[in-house]
Amino acid sequence: MNLHLGRSTFGNSKNLGNVISQEEALNLLREWVKNDKLILHMKQVGLLMKAWARTKGYSEEDQHRWYLAGLLHDADWEKYPDQHCKVIIEELENREIDSEIIHAIASHGPKYFGVQPETEMDKMLYAFDELSGLIHAYSLMRPTAYEGMEIKGVRKRLKDKSFAAQVSREDIADACERANIELNVLIEFIIQHQPDSIN
Numbered sequence: 609m610n611l612h613l614g615r616s617t618f619g620n621s622k623n624l625g626n627v628i629s630q631e632e633a634l635n636l637l638r639e640w641v642k643n644d645k646l647i648l649h650m651k652q653v654g655l656l657m658k659a660w661a662r663t664k665g666y667s668e669e670d671q672h673r674w675y676l677a678g679l680l681h682d683a684d685w686e687k688y689p690d691q692h693c694k695v696i697i698e699e700l701e702n703r704e705i706d707s708e709i710i711h712a713i714a715s716h717g718p719k720y721f722g723v724q725p726e727t728e729m730d731k732m733l734y735a736f737d738e739l740s741g742l743i744h745a746y747s748l749m750r751p752t753a754y755e756g757m758e759i760k761g762v763r764k765r766l767k768d769k770s771f772a773a774q775v776s777r778e779d780i781a782d783a784c785e786r787a788n789i790e791l792n793v794l795i796e797f798i799i800q801h802q803p804d805s806i807n
């Protein structure tokens with residue numbers, strides 16, 4: 609399966625700042641995605657992105673843009689697995705959405721989509737994506753979920769290749785390097801900001 613997007617520019621920079629509301633984005637997800645686990649994954653990544661932008665002191669508008677990139681990044685994965693993430697990109701281009709949001713989505717798997725993460729938003733989406741899933745899987749096997757979770761417990765699960773085997777350890781290491789973030793810092797941020805129950 610070749611998911612390469614075959615292009616490197618997305619959207620139109622004249623649309624910078626054009627967004628949809630949280631409700632519109634959630635409606636799109638409900639329409640396209642039936643798998644609750646996948647919706648939860650996107651909500652978690654969306655909230656991590658927003659929390660990162662907030663921690664950096666970015667404006668409310670920017671926090672929302674970061675949130676949308678996370679919330680929508682896998683929107684077409686269930687319906688169009690062999691055209692992931694081409695379909696959601698085209699949908700957002702048709703809706704004339706902010707080109708930076710679209711670029712972040714297009715670069716969330718450089719190995720698969722052939723698009724390099726360039727901006728901080730791109731790099732953080734790539735960094736949160738896989739690690740968020742592994743930490744969520746770990747929370748499900750702990751009686752207290754995220755409470756009391758330690759970095760070393762997550763590191764142990766990362767080393768155990770049979771745990772959440774679909775999570776690419778290679779991508780996590782590559783993403784940390786590109787974002788210039790230590791793995792432990794990223795793990796700690798996710799433990800603190802990834803809520804275990806999101807409605």
Ligand SMILES: [Fe+2]
Binds near residue numbers: 692717
């Ligand atoms: Fe994806």
Ligand SMILES: [Fe+2]
Binds near residue numbers: 649681682737738
């Ligand atoms: Fe994802």
